[in-house]
Amino acid sequence: MKIGIPKEIKNNENRVGMTPAGVFALTKQNHKVYVQSTAGIGSGFFDEDYQEVGATILPTIEDIYNQSEMIVKVKEPIAEEYGLIKENQIVFTYFHFASSQPLTEAMIKSKAICIAYETVEDEEGTLPLLTPMSEVAGRMSVQQGAKYLEKPIKGRGILLGGVPGVKPGKVLILGAGVVGVQAAKMAAGLGAHVTIMDINMKRLRYVNDVLPNHVVTDFSSEYSIRKHIKDHDLIIGGVLLKGGKAPKLITRDMLKEMRPGTVVVDVAVDQGGCFETTKATTHEDPTYIIDDVVHYCVANMPGAVPYTSTIALTNVTLSYILKLANFGWEKACEKDKTLAKGLNIVKGEIVYDELVGIFD
Structure with missing residues (x-):
């Protein structure tokens, strides 16, 4: 098969769809791999x-799409790429269709085979291709949140870990999935007081078992969220509904209950965000302020650490890319039900149940 790796053109996206190690695995099995010039430099x-x-290095993104039967990317195609995608071409990437009607309509129109990393799901219900980027984003959410709590950036002026004689900052994490657990590990490691919330008691028990004593759990409800936001310095949203829009757990009116300089980091921004006031930002201009609350809502957080992220992503995508290349998408999805869950749009038809009717 002919596989193309274009250069990502989303704002400040420095990741690339595959490492040289991944390309080597494909060429060793006699597949042809085209890489756009400088695609991996970031x-x-x-x-x-x-x-x-x-x-084979090709000079332009147009060359990559024209020559390839399968496109392997990191982020969803943006408007400039819509017209480059061919009928029956496999596009394997993060799509997050639920948060973008224009993207969904464009991919329907293209009649391509759209396989979304974020909905590839195994028998245990885990998302193996989303997990490494969720791990990166979860850890980064605390790293970024700690920075934006600094006073020069309009935060509360809090050092998360505190110092002797000064109590540590307080971190509230919504969601005890991969993002939430990784965020809790980082925040706890800095010495912050951490509260993690979820409606899944199994996940809360897991957190209670594996994380230190200064990470406390609470069952999530609107009442309990409203209580905690009043005295927490950093609030991290890490809620995921597979393939669907994230629920709005923090509403606009709740901002007035937070202290000025509170920082909110919405890791769920790719799925529409779990704060009502979320709007996607970029690494170039990552924050905005509403009601004296600092919002960090970068839609491609792992793109800021591309070396780590690209290797972590290729580690998990490569086995599926090889199946698609060796067998074609139909046979590969027949053989591997985990991969089949990644099918979102096929030849102009929405085939992923959670997407059907979402934009009606």
Whole structure:
């Protein structure tokens, strides 16, 4: 199969769809891999690295789409790419269709085979291709939140870990999934007081078992959220509904109950966000302030650490890419039900149940 790896063109997206190690695995099995010139440079991989493992370097994104039967990306295609996608072309990437009607309509119109990383689901109900980026984003949410709590950036002026004689900052995490647990680990490691909330008691028991004593759990409800937001310094939203829009757990009126300089980080922004006041931002201009509350809502947080993120992503996507390349999408999805869950739009038809009727 002919596989194309274009350069990501979303604002400040420095990741690339595959490492040279991944390309080597494909060329070793006699697949043809095309990599757009400088596609990997933001992640620390150069054209020569790809050429050494058998890739062909092409100069433009148009060349990549024109030559390839399958496109392997990181982020969803943006408007400039819509017209490049061909009928029956496989596009394997993060799509997050639920948060974008224009993208959904464009992919229906393209009649391509759209396989979304974020809905590939195994028998245990876990999302193996979303997990590594959720791990990165969860850890980064605390790293970024701690920075934006600094006074020069309009935060409360809080050092999360405190110092002797000064109590530590307080972190509230909504959701005890992968993002929430990783955020809790980072916040606890800094010495902050951490409260993590969920409606899944099994997850709360897990958190209680594996994290230190200064990470406390609470069952999530509007009442309990309203109580906690009044005295927490950093609030992290890490709620996920598979393939659907995130629920709005923090409403606009709740901002007035927070202290000025509170920082909110919405990791669920790709799925529409779990704060009512969320609007997607970029690494170039990551924050905005509403009612004296600092919002950090960057839609591609792992793109700020592209070396780590690209390797972590290729580690989990490569086995599925090889199946698609070796067998074609139909046979590969027949053989692997986990991969089949990634099918979202096929030849102009929505085939993922959670997307049907979402924009009606």
